Amino acid sequence: MELSTRRLAHIYSEGTPKERRALYDVSIDVPPGSFYAIIGHTGSGKSTLIQHLNGLLKPTSGSVKIGGTTIQPDEKGKRLKEIRKQVGMVFQYPEHQLFEETIEKDICFGPRNFGISEKEAKRRAKESLEKVGLGEEYLQRSPFELSGGQMRRVAIAGVLAMKPDVLILDEPTAGLDPSGRHDMMDLFLSLQQEQNITIILxxxxxxxxxxxxxxxxxxxxxxxxxxxxxxxxxxxxxxxxAVGLDIPESTRFLKSLQERFGTSVETGYTEDAVVDIIERLMKAGNVQ
Ligand SMILES: Nc1ncnc2c1ncn2[C@@H]1O[C@H](COP(=O)(O)OP(=O)(O)OP(=O)(O)O)[C@@H](O)[C@H]1O
Ligand SMILES: [Mg+2]
Known part of the structure; x- marks a missing residue:
């Protein structure tokens, strides 16, 4: 499903003393099946933007197109529920929203709310738990006995159980240790590559x-x-x-290697590219 915005603007508390323009003139296109990252300094409008992409916020002006539905400022809201089923949103610290006594009940909550039968909801609970890397033995356990990273997986399974075409994640790795962060990011990559879910991170x-x-x-x-x-x-x-952002450590490291050895960097700016270039330098006898 394709998502796009045209000249999207959002003003919080318009017409009150607390009025705050959070977004203006945002026109973006997110093709189906892509993996988009949204970066920016704190307060730059990232969370406000993504909440328009699943109908949680309505434009103050401009429009948002979600699949075949265009949302404009006068949207009445009846179509928004359908959209929220197709575009799943995972907020920061989603584990804070777990509340049921078993993991199965928690994952079933969303689908049940959208009128899906209990039998089908349970089937989806098992399936989505598997997608996030937890076995069915977890279904009857309490979500509150899990580690932080596991709780977050359960919360994501709850969103996946709605079978969304698009998954939007607002800082999903915040507070996880490096290996938890890596595993979580690999999970999103596999959802994109194997299930063809569009990821907006x-x-x-x-x-x-x-x-x-x-x-x-x-x-x-x-x-x-x-x-x-x-x-x-x-x-x-x-x-x-100039806008308060940095380049990745791996990019910085690559740049200094490039300056020092005069090697060109054409493989990109990731950790893998760092490994590639060191390998090349070693083979060329520049590094022992
Ligand atoms: N509910 C709200 N009411 C009023 N103003 C808000 C509200 N939410 C956000 N803002 C303001 O809108 C602007 C954009 O905020 P937003 O939360 O979208 O930024 P962000 O890029 O997600 O920041 P962060 O990286 O800190 O999460 C900020 O100036 C913020 O103070
Ligand atoms: Mg934010």
């Missing part, structure tokens, strides 16, 4: 954006500042620094 990790995304949107001050493939984005260090 809001992240403060430049490493994750460089490594996993096929397209990056950089937000600044409520609008799109840059967009492109990771090598294009992270090739412009000065421009990123």
């Amino acid at each position: 809001v992240t403060h990790s430049m490493e994750d954006a460089a490594r996993y995304a096929d397209h990056i949107i950089v937000m600044s001050g409520g609008t799109v500042y840059m967009e492109g493939i990771p090598t294009e984005i992270f090739g412009q260090e000065d421009k990123l620094q």
Whole structure:
């Protein structure tokens, strides 16, 4: 399913003393099956933008197109429920939203709410638990006996049980240790590559954006500042620094290798590219 926005603007508490323009002139296109990362300094409008992509917020002006449905400022809301089924949203610290006594009941909650039969909801609970890497032996356990990373997987399984075409994740790896972060990111990659789910990831990790995304949107001050493939984005260090962002450590390291040895970097800006270039330098006898 394709998502797009045209000249999207959002003002919180319009017409009150607390009025705040959070987004303006945002026009983006997210093709089906892609892996998008949205990066940007705190307060740049990332969360406000993604909440328009599943109908949680309505535009103040402009429009949002979600599949065949166009949402404009006068949208009455009856079609929004259907959209929320197709575009799943995982908020930051989703484990805080777990509340049922068993994992099965928790995962079934969303589908049941959308009128899916108990039998089908249970079938989906088992299936989505498997997708997030937990076996069916977890179904009857309490979500509160799990580790933080496992709880987060259960919360994501609850969203997957709705069978969304698009999964939007707002800083899903915040607070996880490095190996938990890696596993979580690999999970999103497998959902995109094996289940063909479009992934839209809001992240403060430049490493994750460089490594996993096929397209990056950089937000600044409520609008799109840059967009492109990771090598294009992270090739412009000065421009990123101007809006308070950094390049990934691996990119910095590659650049210094390049300066030191005069090697060209054409493989990208990820950790794998660092390994490749060191291998080449070793073979060439530059590094012992
Ligand atoms: N519910 C709200 N009411 C009023 N203003 C808000 C609300 N939510 C966000 N804002 C304001 O809108 C702007 C954009 O906020 P948003 O949360 O979209 O940024 P963000 O890029 O997600 O930031 P962060 O990286 O800190 O999560 C900020 O100036 C913020 O203060
Ligand atoms: Mg945010």
